[in-house]
Amino acid sequence: xxxSEVVLRALVDxxxxxxxxxxxxxxxxxxxxxxxxxxxxxxxxxxxxxxxHAAEGYARSTGKVGVVLVTSGPGATNAVTGxxxxxxxSIPVVCLTGQVPTHLIGNDAFQEADTTGITRxxxxxxxLVKDPAxxxxxxxxxxxxxxxxxxxxxxxxxxxxxxxxAAPYVTPERAKHRTYNPPVKGDxxxxxxAVEMMANAKRPxxxxxxxxxxxxxxxxxxxxxxxxxxxFPCTLTLMxxxxxxxxxxxxxxxxxxxxxxxxxxxxxxxxxxxxxxARFDDRVTGRLAAFSPGSRKIHVDIDPSSINKSVPVELGIxxxxxxxxxxxxxxxxxxxxxxxxxxxxxxxxxxxxxxxRDCLRYRPSKDxxxxxxxxxxxxxxxxxxxxxxxxxxxxxxxxxxxxxxFEEPHRWMTSGGLGTMGYGLPAAMGVQIAHPxxxxxxxxxxxxxxxNIQEMSCIAQYRLPVKVFILNNEYxxxxxxxxxxxxxxxxxxxxxxxxxxxxxxxxAFGAVGLRATKPxxxxxxxxxxxxxxxxxxxxxxxxxTENCFPMIxxxxxHNEILLGPGDELERQVSEDGMVLV
Amino acid sequence: xxxxKRIERHTIAxxxxxxPGVLARVIGLFSGRGYNIESLTVAETDTEQHLSRxxxxxxxxxxxxxxxxxxxxxxxxxxxxxxxxxxxxxxERELLxxxxxxxxxxxVEALRIADIFRARVVDATIESFVFEVTGAADKLSxxxxxxxxxxxVDVSRTGVVAISRGAQAL
Ligand SMILES: Cc1ncc(C[n+]2csc(CCOP(=O)(O)OP(=O)(O)O)c2C)c(N)n1
Ligand SMILES: [Mg+2]
Numbered sequence: 001x002x003x004s005e006v007v008l009r010a011l012v013d014x015x016x017x018x019x020x021x022x023x024x025x026x027x028x029x030x031x032x033x034x035x036x037x038x039x040x041x042x043x044x045x046x047x048x049x050x051x052x053h054a055a056e057g058y059a060r061s062t063g064k065v066g067v068v069l070v071t072s073g074p075g076a077t078n079a080v081t082g083x084x085x086x087x088x089x090s091i092p093v094v095c096l097t098g099q100v101p102t103h104l105i106g107n108d109a110f111q112e113a114d115t116t117g118i119t120r121x122x123x124x125x126x127x128l129v130k131d132p133a134x135x136x137x138x139x140x141x142x143x144x145x146x147x148x149x150x151x152x153x154x155x156x157x158x159x160x161x162x163x164x165x166a167a168p169y170v171t172p173e174r175a176k177h178r179t180y181n182p183p184v185k186g187d188x189x190x191x192x193x194a195v196e197m198m199a200n201a202k203r204p205x206x207x208x209x210x211x212x213x214x215x216x217x218x219x220x221x222x223x224x225x226x227x228x229x230x231x232f233p234c235t236l237t238l239m240x241x242x243x244x245x246x247x248x249x250x251x252x253x254x255x256x257x258x259x260x261x262x263x264x265x266x267x268x269x270x271x272x273x274x275x276x277x278a279r280f281d282d283r284v285t286g287r288l289a290a291f292s293p294g295s296r297k298i299h300v301d302i303d304p305s306s307i308n309k310s311v312p313v314e315l316g317i318x319x320x321x322x323x324x325x326x327x328x329x330x331x332x333x334x335x336x337x338x339x340x341x342x343x344x345x346x347x348x349x350x351x352x353x354x355x356x357r358d359c360l361r362y363r364p365s366k367d368x369x370x371x372x373x374x375x376x377x378x379x380x381x382x383x384x385x386x387x388x389x390x391x392x393x394x395x396x397x398x399x400x401x402x403x404x405x406f407e408e409p410h411r412w413m414t415s416g417g418l419g420t421m422g423y424g425l426p427a428a429m430g431v432q433i434a435h436p437x438x439x440x441x442x443x444x445x446x447x448x449x450x451x452n453i454q455e456m457s458c459i460a461q462y463r464l465p466v467k468v469f470i471l472n473n474e475y476x477x478x479x480x481x482x483x484x485x486x487x488x489x490x491x492x493x494x495x496x497x498x499x500x501x502x503x504x505x506x507x508a509f510g511a512v513g514l515r516a517t518k519p520x521x522x523x524x525x526x527x528x529x530x531x532x533x534x535x536x537x538x539x540x541x542x543x544x545t546e547n548c549f550p551m552i553x554x555x556x557x558h559n560e561i562l563l564g565p566g567d568e569l570e571r572q573v574s575e576d577g578m579v580l581v
Numbered sequence: 582x583x584x585x586k587r588i589e590r591h592t593i594a595x596x597x598x599x600x601p602g603v604l605a606r607v608i609g610l611f612s613g614r615g616y617n618i619e620s621l622t623v624a625e626t627d628t629e630q631h632l633s634r635x636x637x638x639x640x641x642x643x644x645x646x647x648x649x650x651x652x653x654x655x656x657x658x659x660x661x662x663x664x665x666x667x668x669x670x671x672x673e674r675e676l677l678x679x680x681x682x683x684x685x686x687x688x689v690e691a692l693r694i695a696d697i698f699r700a701r702v703v704d705a706t707i708e709s710f711v712f713e714v715t716g717a718a719d720k721l722s723x724x725x726x727x728x729x730x731x732x733x734v735d736v737s738r739t740g741v742v743a744i745s746r747g748a749q750a751l
Contacts (some may be wrong), residue, residue: 308644
């Protein structure tokens, strides 16, 4: 076998079915080998950045590792944003990059880039293969690293001579890693201690995140079971939506900067915070010094470096969420802890009071489509279907998180940690490849969608019935909102001049274009979008000046949350907050 | 976990696979996350298994020191991370080479001080000496301070290497 054949054989043995890629000189040998086989399907994207997001969408909706193949130099540098995105959101991706032949490395050869140097800080790990004997082992190891422990992206840089020359093959079983074997079981003593703390809590709160999703569907089932067993309220991060059913009365909604009033106030006032698979991100904590001042904290995370990183906790448990929850449930059932029923009852009464504020309320309109209304209608139309949602980044993303309901994990794909505009369309592509029969919708903004619009061509090529639901406010709405609240309404460069006609644009790409400009048109457009068995861009013209609330301004505490337009006048956003992002 | 703001100095030993890029990974971690490196040394210590030992001297609050260890531990080629400062008594040594160019009384004085520090003369010409000194870092700093007015023109230090006292190994 030559190196390229070894690469493909290793991918097949790792269970790979689909590769998202784009050819070029350095990877031509792999493309030649691809041509001669039938086990791997190659999806030709239109820009390498799209390949990585597609692989992320594929990975997040299936729980498998997403695979990317790009050429050297510009192919690899185009992949950098996607790799960083996957690192921030802990998504397992293996990215194969071509490289100039080993004897030319370091010579500023044509299309040479120091790919391992560039991607070192934006991957979980990376490799440069210089010895054909190591090729198969490195690929197997890369998959092991990408999916074990806290998942993440792994780059394998492949010089062209390695791909052309002969190379031996070894099977995955014979390529075990020497050191990298992160533990999955949590310390049982600590789990018992956690149950003890929970038994004594008066105002407990489960705060759970993407770690639950990454741990696999069992983890979500166990979390839901544990939540119901304890009767504790539960909030989820942007990454964790779907980990417990949205319809469950114990679910308080998403927390954080644009989270619900009840979730954020419960965070602030709880006396025991049980963090399962979340990471105290600054979008969640707000001002650290004022973060949940009266609570003791338990943190379950598979990554030891997440524990005590920004928020000190009383009890840290290192382990995989599903394993830890399984033990926690066992211990809980064995102990039959006597809870302080009275205290829990008044805690729930308090939460219901917060809930009664109905924080997602907005001023309805008969004349213009409110973006929230558009999403509420979308939710109505999709709720009984088998659907997957991806998003771009901005106000529409936050509204989607607030108004769409997820009953299961793996149904919601959004760029959380990096906040990458342009994520949603290619991610939807990856999801649709993995779930050809399902309804896949990218909830988009008119600005974000232009960042990877070229992938409409890929969507056309593979006849993917992806739906793009644009909440078109003709503004970089989230930027405009910050300028309104923080910069005296000076809307510097946030108006989207010269937008394309999205209906014609859809048609140019061989898709169907639809538009709604009035509230009464909305239902028909949504219905037609869903019923059309092809790709659709639905251009929903929404209120240009709507802001996304609730909002905890940067540098504020959870209990300084702004509820709406009336609220913002009373409270000034602090100067300290202005320097924050 | 304490939230103390006190800055502590810690010496950390890290056992890693001796593969290309491993040092860049460690250094990149320190610079990327804004941690201090006071000194960092590395060399292969197990030629059969191709393991290198890195000794890093760093400083930060207790929370930051914990972070540094956890972040190091999460790098794929890292086998073991050991906080020598936290784990008990240990020995720290550093090697120093100093070149002094002088004549007459200054040259004699340089030799006399070298003798007090148990420095060895590893190179000599009529107008210059190269001294070699080993010891704890502050001893070497003291030697440098004394040599400066005596014609010191060049200094080279290895950075700290360290090992725990007693029978226990890394
Ligand atoms: C690649 C990238 N560039 C810039 C930003 C900063 N940014 C965040 S939201 C946003 C505006 C998004 O506008 P749009 O897609 O129309 O969404 P809206 O907020 O209007 O719903 C910008 C520019 C980003 N997140 N990603
Ligand atoms: Mg917009």
